[in-house]
Amino acid sequence: MKKGYRYRIYPDKEQITLLEQHFGSVRFVYNRSLFIKNLMYSKFKINVSEVDLNNNLTSLKELHPWLKDLNSQSLQHANRNLLIGFKNFFEGNGAYPTRKNKKNNKFSFQVPQNYQINLSTSQIYLPKIGWMKIVLHRDFLDKEFVENELVTKEVNGEIILDQKLNKKFDILKTLTVSRTSAGRYHASILIDDHVPEPELVEFDENTTVGIDIGIKSFAVLSSGEVIENPRFLKNSLMKLKKLQRAVSRKQKGSRNRRKAIAKLAKQHQLVANQRNDFQHKISMKIISENQAICIEDLNVRGMVNNHCLAQSISDVGWSEFIRKLIYKAEWYGKTIIKIGRFEASSKLCNICGYKKDDLTLNDREWECPSCKTLHDRDLNASFNIKNIALNNLNTAGTAGRACGLTDNGQGEEARSLSF
Template sequence: MKKGNVYRIYPDKEQKTLLEQHFGAARFVYNHSLFLKKLMYNKFRINITEIDLNNHLVSLKETFPWLKDLNSQSLQQANRNLLTGFKNFFEGRGSYPTTKRKKDNKFSFQVPQNYQINLTSSQIYLPKIGWMKIILHRDFLSKEFIEKNLVIKEVNGEKILDQKLNTELKVLKTLTVSRTPAGRYHVSILIENYETYPEPASFNEKTTVGIDVGIKSFAVLSTGQVIDNPKFLKRSLKKLIKLQKSVSRKQKGSKNRKKAVAKLAKHHQLVANQRKDFHHKVSAKLISDNQALAIEDLNVSGMIRNHCLAQSISDVGWFEFIRKLMYKAEWYGKTILRIGRFEASSKLCNVCGYKFSDLTLDIREWKCPSCKTLHDRDKNASINIKKIALNNLNTHGTWERAYGLTDKSQGKEVGSLSVFS
């Protein structure tokens, strides 16, 4: 099982300059290789391989000598990322690779090898950059696993975990260094702990819960529980508008403008962190309390095109919440059942099955003309989501089959779906 853990690092002034150079170099090599690959294919129908791109780096360093001062493996990794992007595009898992721009505020580069972690003094060593402070707020591997399986060297009484000394076991994978728009530096350590994913636990109607996500309430469960929407962005909107006005008043290129931009970015970072923390807590609670969860397959990218709801939908963060539910279900042997986005979950009476076709978004409660049951819109939807998901299991396949990944034809209607499928 591969897992990534993100930790904050604190480089000094010189190290920050080196990190920024690595960010820029990785972006430069990626864009240059993309241009070269498109040019050679469009003009000569030649498909350039990763080996060709890495060999071209030698001549590229002669043209741009400043590339010689940077970690060569990070530059090669940029080429590998480009080819991975093309592979994902041709296999239908992503869009066509485009050039990376500095103004997109996505700064990162990868270190495949030769990094070290000082477990005693909480420091990390990056090639061409040096040692810097790292906050290891959680263990990326258990102490028992490290002592039994990994090679640890001691320097002046301090225990250091060297990736180079543990290459054969292939536990310490690629390390990714990134910077947020707020100026915070992080490293993500990918590890292979050789643990297998647990077999999905059996479930039934009682251990399955339906979840209807929304804007007024973050989520309503088929059990009747309502999870309020904290609306982190809306609560901070006045402060953000004030900070944005402060940026607009400053002269472009001035130091005061840079300070104002930093303040604005930090507040955006605060809102994003609040939302992420909320998603993690709710998803962890739902996964631990239930054996199976039934959710809708939402077209979030299409829904945010509605300008009246775009800000609220972005604030609630449905896509990231569902993504967290899915990979945590895989970690702990739980099952995610998904129903199609065109199922009439809100318009169906969960008691008699009557369909109220005239139901609009502004109607929060409605009375069934057939059985006279008064429905709360969201609770009724969550109950129907659960019923439809369980009915789909009985219609499309056995319960045992639903525990694993289903084929593409049933992919979004039934089964335990993985975010990595």
């Protein structure tokens, strides 16, 4: 099973310059390869392969000698990322690849091999850049596994894990270096421990929970639990406005403007970190307490087009929360069951099945005209999501057969079922 571990790194001034050169060079190679690939196909109907693009790097380095000072494997990986983008596009899993812009604040490059990690002093070595401090706040591999299964070297009494020495084990995969808009550098290590995914845990009605995610409450579970919406963005909105005004008042291109932009970026980073930490804790709690989770397949991209709700929807982060639920379910053998986005979860009485078509977003409670049951809108929706998901599952077949169902639009979600 593959997992990625992200750590904060602290380069010095010279290393920051080298990192920025790698970011820019990888972007340059990506854009140049995209131009070549589009040109060759539009003019001559020739499909340029990864080998052709990598061979072109030799002539590219002659035209631009500064490319020789950088890690050649990182430049080659830019071509691979481009071809992966084309593959995803033709498979219907992404948009057509476009040019990378240095103003989009997405800076990263890959180091496929030859990196080292000093486990004794918490330092990491990157080719062409050198050793720098890394905060290993958690182990990416068990210490016993490293001592017994991997090859380490000892230098001056320090234990160093070298990716090159362990290449045959194929455990230490690609390392990705990235920078956030707040100027923080991170290293993400991809690990493949070759442990197969756990078998799906059997579930029934008692071990299944339905989740209705919303804006007023972050999530309401069919068990009756209500998770309040922390509204991290709304709580920081006044400070963000103040910092944004400070940026607007500074002269463009000045040093004070750069300082003001950095303060604004750090505040945005704080909000993002708060939301991410909250979602990790909630998703882990839900996965640990239940064997199957029923959710709605929401059209979040379409919903944010409503300018009245766009900020609140973006603040709550539905898509990212569902993504966390799905991959954590894969880790622990749990099942995610999705129902269609057009199912009447809120308008349907979970007792008698009456459908209230005139229900609006402002109606937080409503009484069923048929059975006279007073419903909380969100709690009733969570009951219906669970019932609809289980009914669809029983209609499709037994639980064992249904776990083998796949959906073309959800190809990457091996353990989630969509109806």
